[in-house]
Amino acid sequence: MTDTDKNTRHQLRMARKKAIIDASIARAYQEKGLLLVLTGNGKGKSSSAFGMVGRALGHGMKVGVCQFLKSRTDTGEEAFFGKQARCEWHVLGDGFTWETQNRAKDIATSERGWAVAQRMLTDASYDLVVLDELTYLLNYGYLDADQVLDAIGARPLMQHVVVTGRAASDTLRDLADTVSDIADVKHAYRDGIKAQPGIDL
Amino acid sequence: MTDTDKNTRHQLRMARKKAIIDASIARAYQEKGLLLVLTGNGKGKSSSAFGMVGRALGHGMKVGVCQFLKSRTDTGEEAFFGKQARCEWHVLGDGFTWETQNRAKDIATSERGWAVAQRMLTDASYDLVVLDELTYLLNYGYLDADQVLDAIGARPLMQHVVVTGRAASDTLRDLADTVSDIADVKHAYRDGIKAQPGIDL
16 A cells, blocks of 8 residues: 555545544533542542542632542642642541451541531532542441432532542442443552552552 | 441451551562553543642652643643643644544654653653553554653653553553553443533543
8 A cells, every 4th residue: 555545545534533523522512510430440540530630620610529538648649739729628538447447437437528528519619529439438338328329419510520439339330420440450569569659649 | 247246347357458458568669660551441541640640749749741632722631730830741732633634744743742752751850751642643653652662661760651542552551560441331421411621621
């Protein structure tokens, strides 16, 4: 095939692709707050949520972040996003559950955290609410899943919510507009590489 | 089962989990710059990279971002991260390839973009380099894959690199320390919801 043929074929293929994409953009007219669920065992769930925090702040939106499991407050994400004017950042965890080994305490911590999230989910001034690692609290039964899903479903119309964490339930997936399942194809951790500032924390 | 039984069983399960996790943390002693690949068709690849940009900035690291496909400069990510002191942001695309429909032009644009990335990959002052949507340039043959992978492999020892985009090749996956494959379980786009500021751009 000559270079000219190659270029012509490329142009035809791209013209077909453009027609398909333009048609689907024309259908995509709705505007409403989305519920996004980022789940699976792979790296990238929380960092993806934080990337959307950055995007939202770039559009002048107001953002609320609830970190439900983490207790450390020396992470890069908090240091950076927590100081932004339109971003409210809450570290609500008390260590991972395998650190505390105390179910009653974990439940009390979860309920205190959920009260913060509930306040955001009933306040239309928050354009984006991130519920980081919420799935664990639901899956361990620390929070009432029905109550949580009802509160997310009843939030202000234009408010976006991002939920992260492994093993999102079917009911949460059903409620969501977008669900990404992040598979752990390969993780540096398994090769003996420790969690890295800027990447994992 | 009584509440006391439940709590005891929970504590035993969590103690076992802690032992496993502590052992794997003890093994994870290496420190080096990582190559992360975020691929797959689902939502969250670029936003995850941008979340890591935020984390890195929170640790005072210097970050370079190359957006290889996008040509628009009105995105939330650029508005927000582009103005940060330690973050260098380059929008290097010329519209998607199905917009340009011109292979020779796309190749020239790709090569100009790659020159920017190459400079960062040979400069140890960048702690994190994001090569956003690079896979498309490799998969369309706009850049020489061997040359690109060699440059990534030969980068400064402590520099982290994040590559995003669909359909990462096997050679890129092999070179990577961490690979996440983001499956598109559900996407709001297919329900007629247009791309949303703060979420998709």
